[in-house]
Amino acid sequence: LSLSLSQVEGAAYTGSFVWKSRAIGMWEGGRGQNMLDGGAPFYDTYRTADGQHVAVGAIEPQFYQQLLLGLGLDAADLPPQMSSDDWPELKRVFEGRFASKTRAEWTDIFDGTDACVTPVLSFDQVSSHPHNRERGSFVRDAAEEESPRPAPVLSRTPADPCLAEDPRIGQHTCEVLEEYGFQTETIERLLATGVIESDAPKAKL
Numbered sequence: 308l309s310l311s312l313s314q315v316e317g318a319a320y321t322g323s324f325v326w327k328s329r330a331i332g333m334w335e336g337g338r339g340q341n342m343l344d345g346g347a348p349f350y351d352t353y354r355t356a357d358g359q360h361v362a363v364g365a366i367e368p369q370f371y372q373q374l375l376l377g378l379g380l381d382a383a384d385l386p387p388q389m390s391s392d393d394w395p396e397l398k399r400v401f402e403g404r405f406a407s408k409t410r411a412e413w414t415d416i417f418d419g420t421d422a423c424v425t426p427v428l429s430f431d432q433v434s435s436h437p438h439n440r441e442r443g444s445f446v447r448d449a450a451e452e453e454s455p456r457p458a459p460v461l462s463r464t465p466a467d468p469c470l471a472e473d474p475r476i477g478q479h480t481c482e483v484l485e486e487y488g489f490q491t492e493t494i495e496r497l498l499a500t501g502v503i504e505s506d507a508p509k510a511k512l
Contacts, residue, residue: 336391342366348398349374349388352427359410360427363401373422377413378404448472477506 328334333342340346349365365374371388375381378401385400386393405413410426417424428436434445434453446456450472457466480503484494497503 340391346391346394348394348401351398351401353402353405355405355410355413356407357409357411361405361410361413362425362427364423366423370421370423373420374424377416377420377422377424380404446470475506477504479507480505481507 325334328341328343335341336346338344343350345351347366349363349371352360352362354360363374365371368388372382375385380400382388386397408416413424414426426436433439439445444456444458445453446468447453448470452473454468457468460466481494481498484497484503485491494503498505
């Protein structure tokens with residue numbers, strides 16, 4: 308039995324969707340000209356009046372219709388959604404509309420709809436978003452550092468996060484080596500020669 312591993316092959320395999328998309332005509336253009344890489348006006352981010360941004364991902368017709376409704380646009384006055392030749396023109400229309408209101412105003416307009424429009428939040432804002440706050444999607448540890456809660460949340464084994472402060476680099480080096488049978492003299496020699504690093508707390512005598 309042999310095992311051949313390659314980071315390049317692994318990265319290529321995770322892009323299988325893109326390769327298949329080329330075969331069915333979904334990824335034929337250059338960079339930034341395809342449906343999912345910023346080419347489609349209904350799958351992109353837009354700057355709002357206050358210099359913030361919103362994200363749009365309304366691919367399916369029913370979601371796209373909700374997007375137009377929220378923007379106050381009529382499909383009859385616009386190019387067909389999937390006419391890629393008209394995407395630059397349609398994007399200019401969307402850019403103008405989104406630039407007319409603040410991110411908060413657009414958030415209120417699209418809240419509760421299926422338009423697939425969401426605010427682009429900063430790291431400092433994401434945990435206070437109503438959805439994340441209600442679900443407890445982010446937690447703070449003993450050092451007040453914030454991080455995402457483990458997911459998915461299972462009813463019988465919810466994977467409660469450890470809220471202890473993260474260990475320092477080298478904090479447990481000597482302890483782990485001792486557990487593996489290294490003698491004190493050997494550990495001290497490794498420390499002295501810089502082979503290992505230890506940041507274990509010193510005893511106060």
